[in-house]
């Protein structure tokens with residue numbers, strides 16, 4: 001790699017359209033974006049700019065009327081050859097899911113199975129995607145919960161007994177259970193209050209330090225990017241208009257639209273941008 005960074009995922013000239021009765025709508029247009037191994041990459045942009053469409057397309061979870069209009073997504077998981085995710089057959093894709101590539105969909109907190117205890121939700125995913133035994137899995141659960149700052153007793157709880165922030169942390173713990181190379185989290189803090197948002201961001205930062213997992217974090221909230229990510233890509237009307245080191249982008253946005261997103265962060269007191277979450281901030 002000429003710049004000294006190993007590229008884990010490379011999106012090239014990706015375009016995604018939705019068919020509609022009024023013709024096709026381009027939701028993602030000619031996106032080029034690399035994700036470096038070990039980094040936290042933020043994807044910013046206002047509602048409707050194409051962030052979720054980009055995520056589901058690259059994870060091969062796009063549903064009709066959406067379709068890939070062009071491009072490629074090269075993924076280089078550890079210990080296996082590189083693959084073009086857009087041309088991979090279902091069987092090989094299934095092998096990658098959770099083990100190499102995992103995903104926290106937008107609003108996933110609300111889609112946990114209401115009649116299954118937290119431990120059951122862990123078992124479901126891990127049993128399906130690994131050859132670990134029930135007792136091996138059960139031994140992992142308290143450790144994984146601890147990783148996101150939750151007590152072992154949470155394993156016995158049902159989703160309705162958990163707060164929004166706890167649910168999000170359970171889902172994060174499940175997403176890293178099989179130590180994937182890449183986790184894509186779509187709006188992981190949206191709909192949570194500011195204090196809980198910070199706890200979630202801290203947990204995400206801790207997961208990166210503990211596992212070296214690579215994270216793509218999608219958020220319309222530039223404050224989230226300021227606190228968490230290394231680099232940020234800004235989407236506007238389906239295109240990536242700017243990508244760079246987050247401090248650089250905040251200091252000197254090269255696109256007017258980026259500046260307006262930064263200016264929309266609520267300013268409380270004299271500090272304009274929220275401080276980054278620490279490595280092991282007490283919360």
Ligand SMILES: Nc1ncnc2c1ncn2[C@@H]1O[C@H](COP(=O)(O)OP(=O)(O)OP(=O)(O)O)[C@@H](O)[C@H]1O
Nearest residue numbers: 018027045046047048049050051052053054065220
């Ligand atoms: N299932 C669908 N059918 C038709 N159009 C869609 C569909 N899903 C998304 N779109 C359109 O694609 C564009 C991008 O939507 P997308 O959900 O990717 O944006 P987003 O940046 O994730 O927004 P948000 O911040 O609200 O989550 C929008 O114009 C949206 O209306």
Ligand SMILES: [Mg+2]
Nearest residue numbers: 051052053106
């Ligand atoms: Mg979205």
